[in-house]
Amino acid sequence: MINEIISMNGYGSYVWSAFSFTLISFASLYFVIKLQLSKEQNRFVSKFGSLNVEKARVARSQKINKEILSNTSNI
Amino acid sequence: MFKSFEPNKIFAITSKAPKYVLFLFIIVLSVGLTEALILSPEDYKQSHAVRIMYVHVPSAWISLGIFSCLALFSIGSFIFKNKNFSLISKSLAPSGFVFNIIALVTGSIWGKPTWGTWWAWDARITSMLILALFYLMYLLAWRIYQDKEYVIKITSFIAILGAINVPIIKFSVDWWNSLHQITSVNVFSNTSIHISMLIPLGIMTAAFTLFSLLIFLMKYNTELIKLKNKGLDRL
Numbered sequence: 001m002i003n004e005i006i007s008m009n010g011y012g013s014y015v016w017s018a019f020s021f022t023l024i025s026f027a028s029l030y031f032v033i034k035l036q037l038s039k040e041q042n043r044f045v046s047k048f049g050s051l052n053v054e055k056a057r058v059a060r061s062q063k064i065n066k067e068i069l070s071n072t073s074n075i
Numbered sequence: 076m077f078k079s080f081e082p083n084k085i086f087a088i089t090s091k092a093p094k095y096v097l098f099l100f101i102i103v104l105s106v107g108l109t110e111a112l113i114l115s116p117e118d119y120k121q122s123h124a125v126r127i128m129y130v131h132v133p134s135a136w137i138s139l140g141i142f143s144c145l146a147l148f149s150i151g152s153f154i155f156k157n158k159n160f161s162l163i164s165k166s167l168a169p170s171g172f173v174f175n176i177i178a179l180v181t182g183s184i185w186g187k188p189t190w191g192t193w194w195a196w197d198a199r200i201t202s203m204l205i206l207a208l209f210y211l212m213y214l215l216a217w218r219i220y221q222d223k224e225y226v227i228k229i230t231s232f233i234a235i236l237g238a239i240n241v242p243i244i245k246f247s248v249d250w251w252n253s254l255h256q257i258t259s260v261n262v263f264s265n266t267s268i269h270i271s272m273l274i275p276l277g278i279m280t281a282a283f284t285l286f287s288l289l290i291f292l293m294k295y296n297t298e299l300i301k302l303k304n305k306g307l308d309r310l
Contacts, residue, residue: 005113008123014188015126018181019112022130026286029173033293040300047307 086299093292100285107282110275118272125272127185133280135178135203137287139241141171142206145213146238149231161227164234165217166294170287172210179203190254197254198247202240209237 006012048056111129118125145164152160182200183193194200213233220226248255266273 008126009117011123011126011188014124014184015112018127018130018184019108021180021184022134022177025173025177029169029290030293033169033290033297037293037297037300040297040304044300044304044307047304051307 086296089292089299090296093289093296096285096289096292100282100289103278103285104282107275107278110278115275116269116271121189124185124188127181128272129275129279131178131181131185132276133283134174134181136280137283138171138175138178138203138206138210139244141167141174141287142210142234142237143241145171145234146241149234152227152231158227161230162298163295164230166291166298167287168210168213168217169294170290172207172214173290174283174287175203175207175210179207186254195254198251199244199253199255202244202247205240206237206244209233209240213237 006016008015107129111126115126115129117123144167148160148164148167151157152164179200182203186195187193213230216229216233217226220229247253268276
């Protein structure tokens with residue numbers, strides 16, 4: 001049964017390489033995009049941390065900034 | 076008119092959605108892979124090589140669908156001067172490009188046992204290669220040009236010009252002699268593919284669509300945070 005699934009009547013190398021290429025492409029794209037997202041989030045947090053009290057208050061008044069800060073801990 | 080499209084309003088949704096989409100994608104992909112690799116029958120002519128269809132066809136469909144969306148959002152960006160449209164297009168492009176490459180590579184792998192060759196300058200294959208070049212130009216334009224207004228114009232132009240190629244890809248098998256068979260899956264008329272193969276094809280298409288949605292959401296969030304980082308610099 002297992003051998004049959006692997007060899008697929010001699011077509012196994014074609015089928016498995018096509019599926020492997022697809023899944024490796026998915027994984028690569030996912031990790032590249034995730035890395036870019038984490039990088040931007042970390043940059044945002046460090047920039048936010050360097051703001052003085054007044055600027056931080058202004059920045060915090062924007063809802064989206066609060067959302068970014070709250071989501072950073074979830075990544 | 077497009078107030079609901081404002082990034083500030085939709086970030087609350089787009090920032091939370093990826094984890095749910097990822098969870099759903101893993102479930103649908105697992106079912107799809109089991110169907111495609113184990114449960115679906117082999118073809119009477121192509122034997123097990125037909126299983127490559129379950130990754131090749133959805134990838135081609137989605138890359139075409141995403142490019143059509145790029146073109147529509149680019150037209151929208153031109154007409155309504157809505158910058159969020161170009162942000163959406165920019166976020167869609169990476170997954171569209173990867174799906175296009177997957178379609179070309181898996182098609183090449185499928186071509187060897189079926190047609191006896193890895194590559195042929197067939198109308199559909201060539202037009203898919205041209206689409207990949209348009210995706211590449213689109214992505215490179217965002218990297219090369221720094222002027223925001225200019226890059227939006229250039230990328231919109233590339234997307235609209237590239238969209239001419241989309242119907243050529245779709246109808247290439249009808250207009251020219253091609254190694255590809257004519258369309259087997261039709262939404263508006265009879266589908267010639269057997270239900271035992273149509274179900275795994277549908278599940279794999281759903282899984283791939285979820286993956287492109289996941290990548291889109293993550294990329295869109297990245298672009299929004301990038302904009303907010305620039306906003307903090309200006310404070």
